[in-house]
Amino acid sequence: MSPIDHSPVRRLPLPEFIGMLAFLFATLAFSIDAMLPALPEIAQALTPDNVNRAQLILTSFVGGMGVGTLIAGPLSDAMGRKRTITLGFAIYIAAAIAAMFANSLEFLLIARFVQGLGAAGPRIVGLALVRDLYAGREMARITSFVMMIFILVPAMAPSVGAVIIDAFGWHGVFAAFVLFALGGATWLNLRQAETLPPERRRPLRIATLRAAAIEVLSDRQVMLATIVMTLGYAQMFGLLSSAQQLFGEAYGRGDEFPLWFAAMALLSGIGTIFNATFVIRFGMRRIAKAAYIMQTCVSAVMLILLLTDAVPAPLRFPVFFFWVTSVFFMAGVTFGNLNALALQTMGHIAGMAASIVSAVATILSVLIAAPIGLFYNGTAIPAATATLICSALAWRLMRRLSD
Numbered sequence: 001m002s003p004i005d006h007s008p009v010r011r012l013p014l015p016e017f018i019g020m021l022a023f024l025f026a027t028l029a030f031s032i033d034a035m036l037p038a039l040p041e042i043a044q045a046l047t048p049d050n051v052n053r054a055q056l057i058l059t060s061f062v063g064g065m066g067v068g069t070l071i072a073g074p075l076s077d078a079m080g081r082k083r084t085i086t087l088g089f090a091i092y093i094a095a096a097i098a099a100m101f102a103n104s105l106e107f108l109l110i111a112r113f114v115q116g117l118g119a120a121g122p123r124i125v126g127l128a129l130v131r132d133l134y135a136g137r138e139m140a141r142i143t144s145f146v147m148m149i150f151i152l153v154p155a156m157a158p159s160v161g162a163v164i165i166d167a168f169g170w171h172g173v174f175a176a177f178v179l180f181a182l183g184g185a186t187w188l189n190l191r192q193a194e195t196l197p198p199e200r201r202r203p204l205r206i207a208t209l210r211a212a213a214i215e216v217l218s219d220r221q222v223m224l225a226t227i228v229m230t231l232g233y234a235q236m237f238g239l240l241s242s243a244q245q246l247f248g249e250a251y252g253r254g255d256e257f258p259l260w261f262a263a264m265a266l267l268s269g270i271g272t273i274f275n276a277t278f279v280i281r282f283g284m285r286r287i288a289k290a291a292y293i294m295q296t297c298v299s300a301v302m303l304i305l306l307l308t309d310a311v312p313a314p315l316r317f318p319v320f321f322f323w324v325t326s327v328f329f330m331a332g333v334t335f336g337n338l339n340a341l342a343l344q345t346m347g348h349i350a351g352m353a354a355s356i357v358s359a360v361a362t363i364l365s366v367l368i369a370a371p372i373g374l375f376y377n378g379t380a381i382p383a384a385t386a387t388l389i390c391s392a393l394a395w396r397l398m399r400r401l402s403d
Helices: 014-033 036-046 051-079 081-100 105-133 136-150 152-168 172-191 206-217 220-241 243-250 257-268 270-282 284-308 313-343 347-374 381-398
Strands: none
Touching (some): 014 051, 014 081, 014 105, 014 136, 014 152, 014 172, 036 051, 036 105, 036 243, 036 257, 051 081, 051 105, 051 206, 051 347, 081 105, 081 172, 105 313, 105 347, 136 270, 136 313, 152 172, 152 257, 206 220, 206 347, 220 243, 220 313, 220 347, 220 381, 243 257, 243 313, 257 270, 257 313, 270 284, 270 313, 284 313, 284 381, 313 347, 313 381, 347 381
């Protein structure tokens, strides 16, 4: 693999580069999944009259991250990747500290939104950093390796969150967020060279930003990949929002939730291994399209089984667990490929392109995912219906994309 820059950039050894990026991206997963065991306690403490509202703690974070991506990418194009990621971590840490002292749901939601703004830095600028050095299928392969390590975080996060909550209450989770962010910022600043030299930076001028935004938004390939990502994010975030309730209330596995969630995350990580192994041979579009066909079929069968109550009681949880694992398997197979498809012709404005793609996909997915979670009715029917619709639409759109 060779760098795509015209100017030489000192690169980390590939294993360390992948590990560092996985740690940066893991800020997102840890910030969501470590909160899952805390939702029942937060609901009882801050919104006992409507426990479903506690799910907004997840979607407010994702919404803030979506808004933040509009800012983080252009900032990184103007001031460099490392400084922008570090600034994002600083905002994230400040908001996490504020959330530690929240005594109302409204204040906590605001703090989580700001925390999401900060998390946009490592998340979106990390993608631009990869795009500075790699393109196309090589970028997709590296992103898959990153996701392979990154999948360990959601596997462990609920268990870690549960231990912290038992010891310090739900406020203690935010102290863990602070430590996590400090670790990522330190690794980046001590080891990674800046990948965007001053001569390639784009100043923050309205005309420059407008020209770059028009270029991104008018590119058919970029927009198709973005819409498909929106549908993929929406079904995953919608399922995550009600995951604690589904495992605990619908299937009676509340006490075992961290363990089942870990097993689900590790099994779905096979998707990233598969993609990293075969993306060079088969291409990004072909693999992602096959994943959405598979998910459409699996979710259709799951919805029929739920509506007809055809599954015997002893098999209901195993069938549910297989289905929910398939949703996260699909994410591991598709997200790296879709990001690479969206950014492969945008290397000259990687930060701005990554910002717009992620902002549009994340914000729109939250608008879809929040109602999915709030429609939770004690069964998996709302989540299965949404997953079927989103996957079917994504499959149709994938037919129009090219590698």
